[in-house]
Amino acid sequence: MGVQQKKIAVHDLEVGMFVSDLDRPWHQTPFPIQGFYIRSQSDVRALVSHCKWVMVDVAESRQSAELTKEAGIPFRRASSSRTNGREELQLAPLSIREPVTYPAATTLKKEIKASRRLLADAEKALKETFASAQSGQMPDLRPAAEVARKMVASVARQPDALLWLSRTRQYDDYIYRHAINTAVWALVCGRQLGLNEGLLNHLGTGCLLSQVGKTELPKDLLMREHQLGPEEYAEYRSYVTRGVKLLEHAGLSRAVMSVVQGHRERHNGSGFPQGIRGNRIPLLAKVAGIAEFFESMTAPRDDQQPLTPAKAVSLLYDMRNIEFQEDLVEAFIQAIGIYPTGSLVELSDGQRGVVVSHSPERRLWPRVMVMQGPDCQPLKTARIIDLAKFNQSRPASEAVTVRDCLPHGTEGLDPALYDVTGGESRWSLNSLINR
Secondary structure, three states, X not given: OOEEEEEEEHHHOOOOOEEEEEOXXXXXXXXXXXXXXXXXXXXXXXXXXXXXXXXXXXXXXXXXXXXXXXXXXXXXXXXXXHHOXXXXXXXXXXXXXXXXXXXXXXXXXXXXXXOOOHHHHHHHHHHHHHHHXXXXXXXXXXXXXXXXXXXXXXXXXXXXXXXXXXXXXXXXXXXHHHHHHHHHHHHHHHHHHOOOHHHHHHHHHHHHHOOHHHHHOOHHHHHOOOOOOHHHHHHHHOHHHHHHHHHOXXXXXXXXXXXXXXXXXXXXXXOOOOOOOHHHOOHHHHHHHHHHHHHHHHOOOOOOOOOOHHHHHHHHHHOEOOOEOHHXXXXXXXXXXXXXXXXXXXXXXXXXXXXXXXXXXXXXXXXXXXXXXXXXXXXXXXXXXXXXHHHOOOOHHHOOOEEEEEOOOOOOOOHHHEEEOOOOOEEEEOOOOOO
């Protein structure tokens, strides 16, 4: 059985069809990434408001019409290459009770200034918490909880600021960086989902504490976590249950503990420590799991080659309904963009820089702080290019787009050397005074 594309009017779309292409560029629509299943009439209405016709994937067979009619799902993408033999699990569409909308209440520049010390405070709180746990004492979790509350407030006001700061900050230890950045990714996703501030506080605190069990593992084991044999990997996996045991009498809420215990569980049951699946995994743990996975791919230990954020987004999308629930994957991508804040990019005209922010309506055209010219030489003064505004009145042949996403740490591209100054569209070189 193969798959072919069929052109169909949007008014003829039905639930279960897989939309593989549109009658206009994807970046001109609010859909999170190219290709998606229609799961409800709201998806149909969204397509009707943007398109006249779309392309859908149609299963081919010797008895195509009869077979697909009997199967009940006539339109779907061939999944053999995507699943690679792994089980795929589809659930009913996710429904958030009384979702909250968080309008941007401040500018990126102001929020970066207001939150500049926040991640340093987070690292300090984790150091003290982990040191207490390692020495067998009951850790004081109030500093970590207070940091999580401040992180939630910052993300609610302006989601790009902490992403920028987390991508440009230097950390003393990988575990702290991993826990803090996981919390930032998770909070940005939770904001997109409309989780209220109470749930976001539980989510942020749980992510910050999710790695505490690793304090009981040998340092050599942690340094080789991607190169472990079966017995070593079994010991490595124990960090989750160790963390739960360390925190079980600390007075944390069930929601926070669900994140610590469930952030390595997977949608199809392939995770650990319990191997639970689907709706048995708490929602906050599912969000934390996506965030932890994305951080592991884009910022692994120093001896591992990181994926570019764009490649990590693509990999995550391929895992929808396999390791991660589709609704949450789409929400995560909508929240962070195809090129997340802090991503190093090369533009189609050869200039290089870093993504400052993105718009859900123009996911492929972010705002970029250009640090190098087409000759790869550093600019005396960096400048902002808002690709959406720049390309708005230009023909496609003259548009400037993102040609490639570059690995974090690409030589000559250090966003930490630059700081917000003056007007909204001007950035200047900072001589490390504030580092």
